[in-house]
Amino acid sequence: MIETNDPGLRCWLDDANDSACDFPIQNLPLGVFTLRGQSPGAHRIGVAIGQHVLDLSIVWPELCPDLADLGPALFAQHSLNPLLNRGRKTWTLVRHRISRWLRESSPALRDNPDLRSRCLVPMDQAVMHLPVEVGDYTDFYSSKEHATNVGMMFRDPANALLPNWKHLPVGYHGRSSSIVVSGTDIHRPCGQTNPEDAPTPTFGPCRLLDFELEVGFITGPGNALGRPIDVNQAHEHIFGLVLVNDWSARDIQKWEYVPLGPFTAKNFATSISPWVVPIEALDPYRVRTPRGPDDPPVQKYLDGAWDWNFDLNLEVRLQSAKMREQGIAPVPVTRNNFSLMYWNMCQQLAHQTITGCNVRPGDLYASGTVSGPTPDSRGSMLEICWKGTQPLTLPTGEQRRFLADGDTVIMTGHSARPDLPRIGLGEVRGTILRAPGA
Numbered sequence: 358m359i360e361t362n363d364p365g366l367r368c369w370l371d372d373a374n375d376s377a378c379d380f381p382i383q384n385l386p387l388g389v390f391t392l393r394g395q396s397p398g399a400h401r402i403g404v405a406i407g408q409h410v411l412d413l414s415i416v417w418p419e420l421c422p423d424l425a426d427l428g429p430a431l432f433a434q435h436s437l438n439p440l441l442n443r444g445r446k447t448w449t450l451v452r453h454r455i456s457r458w459l460r461e462s463s464p465a466l467r468d469n470p471d472l473r474s475r476c477l478v479p480m481d482q483a484v485m486h487l488p489v490e491v492g493d494y495t496d497f498y499s500s501k502e503h504a505t506n507v508g509m510m511f512r513d514p515a516n517a518l519l520p521n522w523k524h525l526p527v528g529y530h531g532r533s534s535s536i537v538v539s540g541t542d543i544h545r546p547c548g549q550t551n552p553e554d555a556p557t558p559t560f561g562p563c564r565l566l567d568f569e570l571e572v573g574f575i576t577g578p579g580n581a582l583g584r585p586i587d588v589n590q591a592h593e594h595i596f597g598l599v600l601v602n603d604w605s606a607r608d609i610q611k612w613e614y615v616p617l618g619p620f621t622a623k624n625f626a627t628s629i630s631p632w633v634v635p636i637e638a639l640d641p642y643r644v645r646t647p648r649g650p651d652d653p654p655v656q657k658y659l660d661g662a663w664d665w666n667f668d669l670n671l672e673v674r675l676q677s678a679k680m681r682e683q684g685i686a687p688v689p690v691t692r693n694n695f696s697l698m699y700w701n702m703c704q705q706l707a708h709q710t711i712t713g714c715n716v717r718p719g720d721l722y723a724s725g726t727v728s729g730p731t732p733d734s735r736g737s738m739l740e741i742c743w744k745g746t747q748p749l750t751l752p753t754g755e756q757r758r759f760l761a762d763g764d765t766v767i768m769t770g771h772s773a774r775p776d777l778p779r780i781g782l783g784e785v786r787g788t789i790l791r792a793p794g795a
């Protein structure tokens with residue numbers, strides 16, 4: 358096992374040793390923050406530990422005099438991109454240093470109250486920002502259960518998966534300018550739709566607004582143009598994981614997507630969680646990519662990295678404006694596990710680059726909607742309410758087929774096993790605002 362993942366490690370901060378905590382010393386996710394009440398505050402890079410954020414822009418120069426120049430270059434920054442640029446060797450070095458400072462037995466920071474008071478921020482005093490300047494964003498479609506559900510609803514239940522689906526990770530190039538950090542409100546988009554009984558298309562606010570539960574990975578150094586990434590080397594290009602809500606306008610999507618795929622139905626917003634969890638932290642939770650006896654063999658360039666799925670529990674909760682007014686907590690609407698994905702992230706990266714397409718530091722690749730095999734594990738309202746035919750009833754008595762204005766969607770993710778520390782991804786949340794001009 359990697360030294361920084363040792364389940365026996367404990368932190369001198371008590372809140373980091375709580376078994377229900379997303380951010381124990383074995384996690385060490387990185388994010389970008391400013392201090393609450395300072396506007397405009399200086400952006401800096403922090404690591405989540407327990408209920409605190411450790412400010413790396415302050416602590417690094419003090420505790421790493423041997424590598425002092427890395428402090429401002431990597432951590433007094435608006436994004437993780439400079440660190441992502443450096444690659445695995447630097448990522449591992451940084452992770453080891455942070456892990457050492459935080460260990461119970463390590464006095465350097467523990468016994469320095471002055472430094473601690475300057476570099477350790479209670480999480481509620483940190484305003485989180487987009488962790489990465491995303492250059493390119495790709496969204497895949499790699500959950501067999503999701504693709505099957507959609508195929509059953511819109512095409513042929515007997516042939517739900519299209520002929521290509523088990524031979525390549527289907528995906529599309531998305532929009533990076535509208536990627537926003539958790540907590541950002543989302544305007545209901547307007548667009549063109551063509552209701553089934555209408556003689557001509559209409560224009561107006563989206564009526565079938567949906568979430569998509571996804572997990573994304575963020576890349577570091579990529580490949581030169583023209584040089585594909587080998588499936589068995591793909592993990593070396595991946596820094597870490599975030600939760601992704603790929604907001605989707607189903608009615609707009611249905612009218613516009615033929616023949617080139619999603620366009621305005623997906624380009625208005627994509628929300629991501631603020632903490633990027635290094636794939637090293639999730640290494641103990643790696644599992645094999647599932648294959649059944651009926652699944653066809655894959656092309657050589659995709660035939661590898663068969664142990665790069667992750668045992669990661671995912672949940673979506675929903676809270677309407679009325680629930681919020683009445684003090685009713687968000688209710689779970691789906692729970693599932695990321696381990697069932699048919700195509701894993703190494704295969705996705707190998708497929709995207711097989712043409713020679715180049716990956717760059719700070720790219721975001723989303724898994725596609727993660728759905729499980731049971732009705733309570735579906736990853737979108739489209740599937741949960743089965744195209745609107747099985748509405749959800751909220752504790753207030755309100756019904757939902759898709760999302761209403763004022764609804765808040767909260768996605769969380771964590772890995773846990775009795776013999777291992779919990780590694781959490783935190784959360785990604787967003788509230789729907791009414792359409793502009795509506």
Ligand code: MN
Nearest residue numbers: 569603725726
């Ligand atoms: Mn999607």
